[in-house]
Amino acid sequence: MACPLQEIDKYLYAMRLSDETLLDIMARFKEEMRNGLSRDYNPTATVKMLPTFVRSIPDGSEKGDFIALDLGGSSFRILRVQVNHEKKQNVNMESEAYAVPENILHGSGSQLFDHVAECLGDFMDKREIKDKNLPVGITFSFPCRQSKIDEAILITWTKRFKASGVEGSDVVKLLSKAIKRRGD
Template sequence: MGDDTATLHMDGIPADMLLKVKKYLDCFHLSLQKLQEISARLRKDLVRGLGKHSHHRAPVKMLPTFVTATPDGTEKGDFLALDLGGTNFRVLHVRVVEEQQKVLKMDSQICAIPKEMMLGSGEQLFDHIADCLGHFLVSHNLKGQTLPLGFTFSFPCEQKEIDKSILIRWTKGFNCSGVEGEDVVKLLRKAIDRRGDYDIGSVAMVNDTVGTMMSCGYRDQSCEIGMIIGTGTNACYMEEMKNVKRVEGEAGRMCINTEWGGFGDDGSLNDIQTEFDVKVDKMSINPGVHIFEKMISGMYLGEIVRLLLVRLTEEKLLFNGQTSEVLLTPETFDTKFISEIEEKEHGLENTRRF
């Protein structure tokens, strides 16, 4: 959204009405100077999170991952993978061939997680994951093999070892009981034991940002940052060990999971939060937590737009001031609608349709 008022001269719409609309839209437009200021705040929080004693209070957690290198192409074998980070999770079987330094085969299956399960017990959630993994092994003729498993778990966890990871808190609409403060790998293994009809080998637990960075390693050895802007948002990067104060050892490097979705949890983004951001946060299941994530990621953007449409309608700037039941219903405006409205060729007809 530019500052040029020339863009406001639209046929048949009074200038004073357009100026009122512009007032609401302007709060979403940040100047370059403001963006640079926010960037400096984020950098300060990244450094703070790396500190030995300050990280407990830091909104940006900067969690060590115990991943000390990116792939070098010599890896080979058959692997299972679980990817859990939203309302769906994926089960994958991957075959990596060393000679070709590439993934030769990858089969995957998507399993849905019902909304009530996202808010139910942890045992129920992990039993569901174990069931889906079991069905996948049968349908892909892998039952009876004990394959190593990569587990991508896209929530803030304190990693103790590569196969021990404690959930700090749920985000992205999850609030399963009995999981926060627990070792997620242990909960998965217990669920598999309860089934008793298959087993898994060693488990490597990674955040989705880490998985993203490492998957790029086969194509570009210099890739040292992984970033997610999807249902939620997060980033990881390779850091010099001497800067990671909370882990012993000076030599080498380690991947750090920033958990930057928590940026702003201490109030540092209050000056750019719109009234709609504030409302989305208050209506969420975890008010005051992961403020940055709620301002920019897929789970929340549609709702921000819906609240803006409601406000413009109430101000009689849209729909002749007539609200509807569907417009007033939370989460009815999907984030994907924004992309379809912005589409170059069909944007206008998509807008009319919505």
């Protein structure tokens, strides 16, 4: 019996494409991206493209303590990133993944964001940082319409998510309300 990696190599070798075919695929993909970015063609485009308000990447001058949230897969992840510049830039990261139960995926938006806020509270309690006012970044892995950096209107749920009352709403506000309901 062949090794699984050998099987993969055989499969990839069988999929070799000519330069002409690759150029055709590139041209089609480029056209679909253009359609996705176009106001006129976006609704029917096969590759949806939505503008973002994140306009730069880290440049090495950043420092501080940050929280990152990631919702969109089979779990909800929270990350604490500490960046300092003592002798050289040093980055310390701690993370934790929290399950998102099926009844919450298909429940109400309030239940979903209450769950997210509860997980965030738990994460901060464990690290004894609940008294800190830390900047938060959110990766919300669903198509959203943005008009500013701290607003994201959910267009439609994808993946297994179906929480009611969220489509057409600002997920940043929903999360903020859930955190306030907890008193955090």
